Amino acid sequence: MGVISAIGLSVAENHAALVTGKTGIIKGGGNFPSRYAGLLPFGEVLIGTEELKTRLGVTESGITRTTLLALHAFKEAIGDAQLTDEQLTAGDTALIGATTVGGMCLTDELYANTHGDTENIEYVKSFDYASVNLYLQKRYHITGVVNTMNTACSSSANAIMYGCRLIKNGLANRVIVGGADSLAKFTVNGFNALRILSDEACAPFDQNRKGLNLGEGAAFLVLEKEADVKGKKMYACLSGYGNANDAYHPSSLSPEGDGPYLAMKNALSNAKLNPADIDFINAHGTGTENNDEVESRAMLSLFGTLPNFASTKGFTGHTLGAASAIEAVYSILNIDKQELYPNLNFGQPIADTGLEPVITYKASAIKHVMSNSFGFGGNCTSLIFSKA
Amino acid sequence: MSFYIHKTTCISPQQTFGDNIDIEQLRPSVDNKLYAVEPAYPQFKGNALRRMSKSTRIGSGAALPLLAGAPQPDGIIIGTQVSGMEENSKFLNQIIEYNEDMLTPGSFVQGTPNTISSQIALISNNKNYNITHVHRGLAFENAVIDVAMLVNESPQNTYLLGGVDEISLNNYTLDTLAGWFKKEDCSNNNLYSSATDGSLSGEGAAMFIVSGDKQGALAQLKAITTIHSTDAEVVENRIKTFLQNNLPEGEKIDLLLSGENGDRRSTHFYKNCEALQGSYTTIARFKHLCGEYPTASSFALWLACNFIGGALELPHHMLKKAGTAIGLKNILIYNTHKIGQHSCMLLSVVS
Known part of the structure; x- marks a missing residue:
């Protein structure tokens, strides 16, 4: 596993912050150009883009911050999984990544290029979503299946699901799956125009929540077949996944949460588990009025009595295309360390549903964790990780 | 791994959609671009049509006739590089021109590439598997691989598979700067005798109903x-x-x-x-x-x-x-x- 987020540059740093309840959401980090950079809180990775390039030894032109964050997490993941060069370049190794910003973090540069600037064209080849994984693929000479997915905020859950299915269908023997997104004028203004950015640190599942905070980061995971990982550290097993569409509205969830309900239900049936088998839910829990209420209702319909649940968005902010991958790492840490991390900034349950998330760090016996991700366009995906 | 294709439609720069399909008569390119011939879209009402990006229009316009009168597909799988780029660029332009103030979210929401698959789901009330692959020149191929796996996993199921992209001012300009489209005038009937860098810009939407059942397949x-x-x-x-x-x-x-x-x-x-x-x-x-x-x-x-x-x-x-x-x-x-x-x-x- 590899992760970079507002709460740390590695799995170990992220873990330490989760245990101590230390948030990464601050005002005025200053690494992305926007008038809101100092005005609203964000989950920023506090390393400048140039510094990231230096640290990662990136000298090519046209490499965006999104790609650099991806590379940072990718390197940690393949190092942790001890993948050899031969394995990386083998035809049975796949790379499946997700992003919703990709090269569009370069709003100003692209604007200039589409409005007459024909001189400074460093980034014209990397404006799309695929540019991130194409860079990783070239740098590591990956020859197997390579893909990029964008289903908004559930993108990297779908990347993880697709990667796992490649293995099950015999199209790969090992897959490197994940997602990356950087903070960008583009998404900050998009969510601001939708009036769902909070001016305070987000408070998932709280009655008085005011919206979400955007964040940035990346995470990658290496999935291999159990038979192939003898002698290596096995963190967890991806035991199930479910994908469903809410088919209700382009940017909000249906009141009853059909999409979230079906995604969770499909994941359970794919894993051949019952609701009572789930020990913990890593909720999508963005802190918006719509999501938290609908997700609560959908969880109640499916589970009746809920297991422990929490959202980690209060640590990292909502990292969009990276969120499900980052939270997959956190879900796996729940299992590997047998502990739960707090849902930050929670005060009072939502009146209608009355659900209370985990609010303090605690040790807990964890066998199965469900992780939820719901996106624009009604794209909902749930993953289930189990103790290996 | 394989699958069977049962039905297909296509909205393209040629006469490929509807009752009078004719690919004998080559429609010419205009200013190095081949624009899709768009039908009247009787399924969409005025406002809904006006709000849709071109890729969503041609994508769902090509898909809906395949879904009419048939059981719901068990998944909608779309490949596209940057569908919604025109809407996206409207939003990017607003950000700069209004200095990040007083923006409306319509173009931001319509500009995400998963709008095609989700719009088809919304119109046809389809709550099944729904996905968008965006891996540039292999976006459609990854959608094909996805469907091949789905059919392998559930041979009795039926899926809607599609490939969609649009010409937008933004991606045309950026790709031209990057050298992918011809700088000199070139017409599509002379395309292959050209000896320069770049090609002509095009767009289209092709949709397929596929399953593991060979009975009646094309x-x-x-x-x-x-x-x-x-x-x-x-x-x-x-x-x-x-x-x-x-x-x-x-x-x-x-x-x-x-x-x-x-x-x-x-x-x-x-x-x-x-x-x-x-x-x-x-x-x-x-x-x-x-x-x-x-x-x-x-x-x-x-x-x-x-x-x-x-x-x-x-x-x-x-x-x-x-x-x-x-x-x-x-x-x-x-x-x-x-x-x-x-x-x-x-x-x-x-x-």
Whole structure:
């Protein structure tokens, strides 16, 4: 596993912050150009883009911050999984990544290029979503299946699901799956125009929540077949996944949460588990009025009595295309360390549903964790990780 | 892994949609672009139509006739590079021009590429598997791989598969700056005699209903492979292996649909692929019909389904070299996008 987020540059740093309840959401980090950079809180990775390039030894032109964050997490993941060069370049190794910003973090540069600037064209080849994984693929000479997915905020859950299915269908023997997104004028203004950015640190599942905070980061995971990982550290097993569409509205969830309900239900049936088998839910829990209420209702319909649940968005902010991958790492840490991390900034349950998330760090016996991700366009995906 | 294609529709720069399909008569490019011929879209009401991005219009416009009167597909799987880019760029422009103030979210929401798959789901109230692949020149191919896996996992299910991309001012300008479209005037009927860099810009939406059931199918997608390389020898060897592994003993490629696009930098990849086939194989080209775009291979798959099912005859303007093949049993689609991304799809008659 590899992760970079507002709460740390590695799995170990992220873990330490989760245990101590230390948030990464601050005002005025200053690494992305926007008038809101100092005005609203964000989950920023506090390393400048140039510094990231230096640290990662990136000298090519046209490499965006999104790609650099991806590379940072990718390197940690393949190092942790001890993948050899031969394995990386083998035809049975796949790379499946997700992003919703990709090269569009370069709003100003692209604007200039589409409005007459024909001189400074460093980034014209990397404006799309695929540019991130194409860079990783070239740098590591990956020859197997390579893909990029964008289903908004559930993108990297779908990347993880697709990667796992490649293995099950015999199209790969090992897959490197994940997602990356950087903070960008583009998404900050998009969510601001939708009036769902909070001016305070987000408070998932709280009655008085005011919206979400955007964040940035990346995470990658290496999935291999159990038979192939003898002698290596096995963190967890991806035991199930479910994908469903809410088919209700382009940017909000249906009141009853059909999409979230079906995604969770499909994941359970794919894993051949019952609701009572789930020990913990890593909720999508963005802190918006719509999501938290609908997700609560959908969880109640499916589970009746809920297991422990929490959202980690209060640590990292909502990292969009990276969120499900980052939270997959956190879900796996729940299992590997047998502990739960707090849902930050929670005060009072939502009146209608009355659900209370985990609010303090605690040790807990964890066998199965469900992780939820719901996106624009009604794209909902749930993953289930189990103790290996 | 393979699947069967049962129905297909296509909105493209040619007359490929509706009752009067005619690919004999080549519609000309305009200012180096091949714009889709859009139908009237009777399914969409005024406001809904006005809010949709072009890619959502052509994508759902091509998909809905396939869904009418049929059981709901068990999944909607779309490949697109940057659908919604025109809407996206409207939003990016607003950000700069209004200095990040007083923005409306419509274009931001409509500009996400998963709008096509989710809009189709919304209109048809489909709550099943729903996904958008955006891996540039292999976005459609990854959608095909996804569907092949779905059919393998649940052979009794039916899926909607599509490839969609649009010409927007933004991506046309950026890709022209990057050298992917011709700088001098070029018309689509002269595309292959051009000796310069770049191609013509195109767009389109091709949709397919697929399943594991061969009963009544138009064609079988027998195999697909993707190649990431700029090395001509590597690509040639991979194509050779693909054919060896997937063509039944004693059979040959009857028709090669080549993605040749008038960009002198990629011609040698296509020549190598042609050279692998010998005098038996008929070679035809399609980019002068649809232009160059990241999911253009979906247009080629629509053509191949129509040729192999006998619905359309190969028009003379597509022919590069007539082979000695008499029947049409196996069609190879070979395409390369921006030189580094290649794909092969093998389409065969239903046996």
